[in-house]
Amino acid sequence: MNTAKRKLIVDEVRLDGRKFDDIRPMKIESGVLPNANGSSYLEQGRNKILVGVFGPREMHPKHLADPHKAVLRCRYHMAPFSVDPRRSPAPSRRDTELSMVIRNALEPAIFLERYPRASIDAYAEILEADGSTRCACIVAASVALVDAGIPMRDLVVACSAGKVDGEIVLDLDDIEDKEGTADLPVAYMPKLGKVTLLQMDGILSPEEFDRAFQLTLEGGKKIYEFQREALKTKYAKQVEKGEKGSVEQV
Amino acid sequence: MSQLFENRSFVVPGDVLAEGGLRPGENTYRLQGKIYAARVGLVEYSRGGVSVIALESNYEPRVGEIVIGTVMDVDLGGWRVDIEGSSPALLNVSDVLDEPFKPEMVLPKVFDLGDVIVARVVSVSRDGTPILSTLGSNLGKVEKGRLVRMTPSKIPRLIGKKGSMVNMILKETGCQIVIGQNGIILVSCKDSGMGDLVVRVMQKIESEAHTTGLTNRIYEFIKEIKEKEKR
Amino acid sequence: MSRFEVVSKLRRTRISTVIAQGKREDGRGLSDFRAIKIRKGIIDKAEGSAEVFLGNTRVIAGVKVDKGEPFSDTPNQAVLTVNAEFTPIASPTFEPGPPDETSVELARVVDRGIRSSEAIDLEKYCITPGKTVYVIFVDLFILNHSGNLIDASALASVAALQNTKLPKYALESDKISLLDTREPLELRDLPITVSIGKIGNNLIVDPTADEEEIMDTRLTIATNKDGHICAMQKSGSTGLDLEEIKKAINMAREKATEIRKLLMES
Numbered sequence: 001m002n003t004a005k006r007k008l009i010v011d012e013v014r015l016d017g018r019k020f021d022d023i024r025p026m027k028i029e030s031g032v033l034p035n036a037n038g039s040s041y042l043e044q045g046r047n048k049i050l051v052g053v054f055g056p057r058e059m060h061p062k063h064l065a066d067p068h069k070a071v072l073r074c075r076y077h078m079a080p081f082s083v084d085p086r087r088s089p090a091p092s093r094r095d096t097e098l099s100m101v102i103r104n105a106l107e108p109a110i111f112l113e114r115y116p117r118a119s120i121d122a123y124a125e126i127l128e129a130d131g132s133t134r135c136a137c138i139v140a141a142s143v144a145l146v147d148a149g150i151p152m153r154d155l156v157v158a159c160s161a162g163k164v165d166g167e168i169v170l171d172l173d174d175i176e177d178k179e180g181t182a183d184l185p186v187a188y189m190p191k192l193g194k195v196t197l198l199q200m201d202g203i204l205s206p207e208e209f210d211r212a213f214q215l216t217l218e219g220g221k222k223i224y225e226f227q228r229e230a231l232k233t234k235y236a237k238q239v240e241k242g243e244k245g246s247v248e249q250v
Numbered sequence: 251m252s253q254l255f256e257n258r259s260f261v262v263p264g265d266v267l268a269e270g271g272l273r274p275g276e277n278t279y280r281l282q283g284k285i286y287a288a289r290v291g292l293v294e295y296s297r298g299g300v301s302v303i304a305l306e307s308n309y310e311p312r313v314g315e316i317v318i319g320t321v322m323d324v325d326l327g328g329w330r331v332d333i334e335g336s337s338p339a340l341l342n343v344s345d346v347l348d349e350p351f352k353p354e355m356v357l358p359k360v361f362d363l364g365d366v367i368v369a370r371v372v373s374v375s376r377d378g379t380p381i382l383s384t385l386g387s388n389l390g391k392v393e394k395g396r397l398v399r400m401t402p403s404k405i406p407r408l409i410g411k412k413g414s415m416v417n418m419i420l421k422e423t424g425c426q427i428v429i430g431q432n433g434i435i436l437v438s439c440k441d442s443g444m445g446d447l448v449v450r451v452m453q454k455i456e457s458e459a460h461t462t463g464l465t466n467r468i469y470e471f472i473k474e475i476k477e478k479e480k481r
Numbered sequence: 482m483s484r485f486e487v488v489s490k491l492r493r494t495r496i497s498t499v500i501a502q503g504k505r506e507d508g509r510g511l512s513d514f515r516a517i518k519i520r521k522g523i524i525d526k527a528e529g530s531a532e533v534f535l536g537n538t539r540v541i542a543g544v545k546v547d548k549g550e551p552f553s554d555t556p557n558q559a560v561l562t563v564n565a566e567f568t569p570i571a572s573p574t575f576e577p578g579p580p581d582e583t584s585v586e587l588a589r590v591v592d593r594g595i596r597s598s599e600a601i602d603l604e605k606y607c608i609t610p611g612k613t614v615y616v617i618f619v620d621l622f623i624l625n626h627s628g629n630l631i632d633a634s635a636l637a638s639v640a641a642l643q644n645t646k647l648p649k650y651a652l653e654s655d656k657i658s659l660l661d662t663r664e665p666l667e668l669r670d671l672p673i674t675v676s677i678g679k680i681g682n683n684l685i686v687d688p689t690a691d692e693e694e695i696m697d698t699r700l701t702i703a704t705n706k707d708g709h710i711c712a713m714q715k716s717g718s719t720g721l722d723l724e725e726i727k728k729a730i731n732m733a734r735e736k737a738t739e740i741r742k743l744l745m746e747s
Contacts (some may be wrong), residue, residue: 033625034537034571037308048526050624052570056308056336067377070336075569075577080620081527081543089566089620090579111279111288114310116377120338123569123577125622127541128524146263149306149403151288153279154264166332191264191286231290232260235305238457247453249506250397250434250485250492320489332486364490396495 005126008176009165023159023171023219028140028148028230031202034248038148040230044141045173046130048082049137051144055120070115074103076137078126098134105138105158105187105197111151120150131174132160138187138197143227147234155227156196158187159219161212166226168208184209186216190224253295261287266298275301291403292460305460307403309335311371311380316389317428318397322367324358331385333432334399337379341369345383346390366392368428368436388428395426395438398449400456402433407459408452413460415455415465422472423448447475455467488694491574492718496695500680507536507689512732514687517740519636519747521644527569529666531643533637536689537627539571542619544645544666548657550614559606559614564591565621567635572626572690588621590714591635591674594703595619597711598672601642605667608650613657615647617666628689631701631714634672640744642668671744672711673737676701677729679717684725700726702733706741 008015018211020023024045033039043049059065076098080086103123110120122144135158142156154157162172164180177183180201188195204212252269255261264297265287267278274280277289278301287293291304311317311333319333321341328342328351343351346360361367368389369382384390400408408429409416425439425448435452438480439445458464499506509515515536526532529544551558569575580588595601606615619641621634633732646663678688678696688696698717705711711732715721721729 030397033539033570034627035625036570039570048524050570054569054573057573058337077577079541079543079566079622080564080618081524081530081545081622084526084545085547086545086618086620089564092257114378115336118378121569124622125568125570127622128525128526146290147306149289149304149401151277151279153286153288154279155262157692158426189264191266192281216434228262231262235260235460247449247456248399250399250489320485320487322485322487332484362490364487364493366489368492392491397489397491433571 001013005179007165008179009167014164014169016173020167020169021215021218023222026223026226028143028226028232029234030143031234036144036148038144038146038150040140040143040147042136044136046128047126047133047136048128049126049133049140051122051124051137051140052146053120053122053144053150055140055148056118056150059117059119065117066133067107067116067120069112070118070120072103072107072110072112072120072125074106074122074141076101076102076124076126076134078129082126082129092240101197101199102134102137102141106141106145106156108141108194108196109154109156109189110145111153114151129174129176131172132223134158135160135185135187139223139227143230146231154189154191155224156187157190157194157220157224157227158185158197159216159223160185161215161219163202163204163212167226168211169214170219182208182212184212184216186213186220188220190220252442253300255293257295258292261293262290263287264448267293267302268295273299275299275326277302277304277307282356304403306401309333309402310406311339311374311432313337313371313373315371316429317371317380317382317432318366318392318428318434318436319368319432321361321363324361324363329357329361331369331382332379333380334429334434335380335432337377339382341367341382341384345372345381345385348385361391363465368392368430375424394434395436396445398435398437398452400435400452401430401432403431404456404459405429405431407464408455410465415468418469419448419451419472422469422476432437443479447472450475488691491610492691493695496692497681500683500685504564505685507731510687511683512736513735514740517636517743519640519744521640521747528647529641529643531637531640531644532679533633535629535633535687537625537664538629539625540630540633540637540647541622541624542634543622544622544641545618546645546647547616548613548650551607551611551614555603557607557681558603559601560616561592561596561601561603561619562617563588563595563619563621563638565591565623567623567626571623571725575626583644586714586716587631590701590712591619591621591638593712594635594672594674595638595642598670598703598705600668600670600672601637602667602669607649608657609652626690628691628693629676629687632674632676632687635672635724636740636744639668639671639673640747642666643744651718652691670702670705671741673740673744674701674703675733675736677732679719679721680723684729684732686736700729702730704734704737708734708738
């Protein structure tokens with residue numbers, strides 16, 4: 001039995017009402033986890049991600065330490081209830097690959113050479129997933145690393161673009177990712193102008209690639225403003241809270 | 251030579267602070283003729299240089315600094331001390347007892363696991379490991395008081411210009427305060443109520459470190475609380 | 482903010498001294514809970530969800546419901562399974578990896594509280610006896626560890642079950658198909674877990690992470706809405722005498738009533 005493939009774009013409007021170059025509604029907060037050195041919470045459409053950063057700290061196990069620089073370890077991990085149907089809490093091969101590409105996307109921005117033998121651990125926990133989560137993790141982790149006070153060359157922004165119903169669109173959600181014909185996640189350091197993550201899945205002509213890539217740069221600009229805002233408003237909020245700063249008896 | 255931000259504006263890593271021949275100061279770096287921010291904070295332009303007063307910073311030990319930490323391991327010939335930095339600090343017997351290690355020494359009798367110590371950083375090894383010493387006055391094991399943790403980058407605010415803030419707090423509360431540059435502070439007061447007040451003062455400094463007129467506000471804050479307690 | 486690897490002797494002494502004087506470091510009384518905040522229905526893709534803040538301890542429970550085979554020894558009962566993940570963002574001492582004994586213990590204690598109270602009528606949620614039943618997953622995600630993870634997790638689980646909407650299935654001869662409607666999960670009870678620690682000669686309720694480090698022993702007690710005990714778990718390396726156990730039970734029943742009220746109002 002043949003079911004007709006549903007239309008993802010009708011009258012130049014996407015299923016969730018967005019135009020081709022709209023990113024999903026976004027919110028980022030920094031400094032949300034008291035036990036982490038740095039942290040952030042990000043929402044992008046239905047994506048909900050918490051990132052905790054620990055370090056630079058002593059590397060365990062010792063034999064994995066690098067005598068020349070700190071080792072950045074990233075973990076992409078989804079909660080069983082973050083997707084439908086439920087997924088097992090055990091790490092999958094996809095988790096392993098995404099952890100690695102996220103690490104590769106963030107490494108160039110961090111002054112790892114300042115902390116030989118140490119580890120910097122960035123753990124992303126995905127509470128709800130709705131497409132382009134690796135980009136969202138990179139955006140959130142970037143904020144968490146800055147929140148941890150770790151010296152960085154630049155922030156890292158990330159955004160996806162793709163081809164859906166023949167059109168090039170920005171920031172794919174889950175349905176667009178699954179039912180579209182190309183997915184292009186890109187991460188880059190905006191002030192230094194260097195791409196640190198580039199993956200493509202699907203088929204794009206060179207012109208379509210150019211258009212999609214350009215879109216990710218535009219999307220990235222908007223996301224960068226959310227990152228800045230997240231870092232800035234933490235301090236305004238602290239003054240509001242008055243005495244309740246993050247001082248702890250130890 | 252161009253100053254690209256207003257003095258004391260909020261900057262994030264990657265922001266281009268200046269172009270040209272300015273000296274890259276704290277929390278900045280130079281790349282191809284431009285000076286960039288390396289940490290989130292407030293940019294400060296001074297004569298010939300630009301730096302960032304960091305709002306968030308991990309602790310990087312410097313020779314001469316006082317740190318407060320907890321003994322986490324007793325080793326052969328010394329101790330490893332947790333100062334919440336990128337690596338544990340090392341404390342050798344010769345930097346504590348002023349004599350070399352002898353096999354009959356019982357090290358846990360000097361400093362045991364869980365002891366809190368005030369020490370000075372005497373050197374930093376090539377891989378960033380701080381080497382400590384407790385030789386000197388007011389250094390060594392802490393017997394009483396409580397420890398409070400603040401963000402290391404806010405410690406200068408707690409101290410104030412030429413000690414103005416901390417001296418004011420000492421005078422108004424009568425407590426003893428030892429400040430570790432690693433963000434750990436020892437507070438000992440005769441009256442535990444005063445101790446609670448000092449902790450509240452530190453919470454306020456932690457959240458308002460980036461604002462101006464703080465010393466006066468803290469002074470008023472202390473006065474207000476002391477009056478309330480009197481009633 | 483990370484923590485010292487070793488809790489300092491100074492801190493241990495301070496906590497013990499303050500408790501011996503009948504107070505806690507944060508000003509609470511020995512039998513006071515920290516501030517509790519409950520948010521329900523926060524994960525759209527889950528059939529039910531809730532986030533609980535207990536002081537700085539933060540836990541999310543997500544409920545996912547599917548259909549599946551029953552266990553062979555209970556062919557007419559829905560399957561309920563509780564799993565806990567101590568995520569590494571929650572504490573510098575948590576490492577990524579499979580659940581360790583503390584994580585497994587927590588999941589099983591939370592499960593017992595719900596199961597023994599018969600809050601869910603598992604036989605009601607059988608679809609075809611012996612073949613197909615509802616499978617209810619309660620997944621706990623620890624987001625920040627500031628002590629007393631068990632009570633926070635148990636509360637989050639019950640709050641998540643409270644707002645759980647079950648998928649509905651239609652039975653046509655041998656085929657089971659998914660309907661468009663959803664039906665709220667019926668909860669017949671609200672079991673509440675209260676953990677009590679012993680420090681020196683004092684019993685304290687809702688221990689913080691540092692209090693847990695110096696605690697001699699912990700007794701967790703779950704009670705149902707009639708005040709009956711439906712689960713107990715003692716852990717720790719020292720013993721408790723009968724007086725202390727009785728006192729703990731009374732404390733648990735009293736606090737459970739307060740917390741249940743909060744849960745019903747949230």
